[in-house]
Every structure is written in C-alpha cells, then in structure tokens.
Amino acid sequence: MPKHYKRPPPKHVPTAKWSTRFVAIDALVATTMTTQQERRVVDVGCDHAWLSIGLVSCGTARSAIAIDVNEKPLEGARNNKRKHADELPIEFRLGSGLEPVACADECNVAIFAGFGISAMTAALEQATFKPKNIVLNPPAKHAPQARRWLVDNGYAIVGEACVVEGGVVNVVEAATFVGVNDDRCTSTNYDDILLGPLLRRETASSGIHFDAFQALLAARLRGVDDAIRRIPGGGVDDANANDNANDDVESLVGTMDRSRDHTRRRQKSHAELLRERRSLLAHL
Numbered sequence: 001m002p003k004h005y006k007r008p009p010p011k012h013v014p015t016a017k018w019s020t021r022f023v024a025i026d027a028l029v030a031t032t033m034t035t036q037q038e039r040r041v042v043d044v045g046c047d048h049a050w051l052s053i054g055l056v057s058c059g060t061a062r063s064a065i066a067i068d069v070n071e072k073p074l075e076g077a078r079n080n081k082r083k084h085a086d087e088l089p090i091e092f093r094l095g096s097g098l099e100p101v102a103c104a105d106e107c108n109v110a111i112f113a114g115f116g117i118s119a120m121t122a123a124l125e126q127a128t129f130k131p132k133n134i135v136l137n138p139p140a141k142h143a144p145q146a147r148r149w150l151v152d153n154g155y156a157i158v159g160e161a162c163v164v165e166g167g168v169v170n171v172v173e174a175a176t177f178v179g180v181n182d183d184r185c186t187s188t189n190y191d192d193i194l195l196g197p198l199l200r201r202e203t204a205s206s207g208i209h210f211d212a213f214q215a216l217l218a219a220r221l222r223g224v225d226d227a228i229r230r231i232p233g234g235g236v237d238d239a240n241a242n243d244n245a246n247d248d249v250e251s252l253v254g255t256m257d258r259s260r261d262h263t264r265r266r267q268k269s270h271a272e273l274l275r276e277r278r279s280l281l282a283h284l
Helices: 020-032 050-058 071-084 117-126 140-152 190-195 199-206 210-229 270-283
Strands: 040-044 063-068 090-094 109-113 133-137 155-165 168-177
Touching (some): 020 109, 020 133, 020 168, 050 063, 050 071, 050 090, 063 071, 071 090, 109 117, 117 133, 133 140, 140 155, 140 168, 140 190, 155 199, 155 210, 168 210, 190 199, 190 270, 199 210, 210 270
Parallel strands (some): 040 063, 040 109, 109 133
Antiparallel strands (some): 133 168, 155 168
C-alpha cells in the first residue's frame, strides 16, 4: 500500500463500516490496477456490500457486482444501497464464487475478502474465465498459500498490505495476470512466499505496515516454535540443521496438499520448521 495514500472515507458508507481492511483494499486497487474507467469490480462473498459501495463511491471502481452465496446478506446489501447509495452502479447476484459472472467483460478486478484461501482458490479454479486482476484477503496465516497459488497460476504480485483491524493482523495481496513464464512469477523465492515479495522489502526500507508486519511475524514465529517443541527431541538450535533444510519454496508450502484443499497439510519436518524460523528471525 503506498506510503502516502490518503483519501477521505467514501461518502456513501458510514464511517464505522469502512474498515482498515477496506482502506487497504481500496488503496491497492486504486494504485496498482488499470484505470478507474476500466475497473469493473466483482466482490465475492460481499456480505453487506460496504466494500462494493465504498469502492464505487470513492471512484476507485466504475461499477461493482456484489456476490454472496446466501440470500440474507444480499438482502441486507440491497437495503444498504437503497438507503445510502441508490444512485451508484452496483448489482447484486446470488451464487457461489464467480459463477454468477458471465464473462471477463463483466469483471476485470475480482476481490475475495474475509474467508479462507481454500474457498478462494476453489472459486478461481472453477471460474469460466480468468480475471485480469485479483485481490485476496484471506486469514493472515494463509498468506503464503495465497502467494504460492498466485504465482503458480501466472499472477504477478503487484501490491501488498499488512494492517491491524480489531486486534487481528490482516494481509491483502493484489495481483495481475502476466503468465506463468513471466520473471515476476518464476523468480519468486522462499522468503517472497513466506513473507511477501513487496512487504518484506517495503517494511525494511520505509516503515510501511511495520508494526502490523512485525506482529504477524512474531505470531508466526510463536506457532513455529510451538510446532518444534512438539517434535520428539526437537529444539530451536539449528547449528546442525542448516544443510538439511530445503531452501526451495516447497519446504514452506510444499506441505500443502496439491488438491483443491490448499490448507490440508502434512506435518513439517524439524529442518523445514528451522528454515522457516530463520527467515522469520531475520526480518524481526
């Protein structure tokens, strides 16, 4: 998220409803993806559609399609639009993932916010078209899986944000389709997948998202240390493990099942956990 990105909250959204996550998503869409006149946003899992309303209200998006799998939140979303933003070009569609979207002409920015990476990637893999631009906001612990899926499927990560909302750290990934052979996909390394190719450099050089990023790394380090302690004979002294840990990204996210359930994992080895621990400590 750009360091100096500032704009007033959208006039059609109550201030309390325009969350820190939404500010980050708005910033990434506005600064990394096409031009405002070309942005046709689809908000998958829209809930009450404050994000869709805000993006159009701010001028970040020309139009929006708000999708939810349940009718009840969609009805709430329609009521919010009628009450606060009746004149804005926002449609509401019932359905799962991108199924209610007919073709790419209706959508060139697909946003998936507030649910697990398994459901996000399943929706993308089942879609009948490939969105040009994607924004993913999964649980922070799923961020490495999100990055791995993006680069494996030809999406270059063009923007990242790490923010705290309600005491919870959130990561947002913005990506543009460039093809699997593009250097921005093929050159991704272990630390890029674990920490974020832009986040780990921006935080070190400019302080953007620094506190949130440090909180995320500290929480992940605690999880890694807990996993190490559960291994019989495991310890954090990696003096003899440096040569045993695979530096390839497979030692991080290769623990994922390659099926559609991207969060089902085998247990990481002691060496793999130590490799992850070293990367985390290097950035704390």
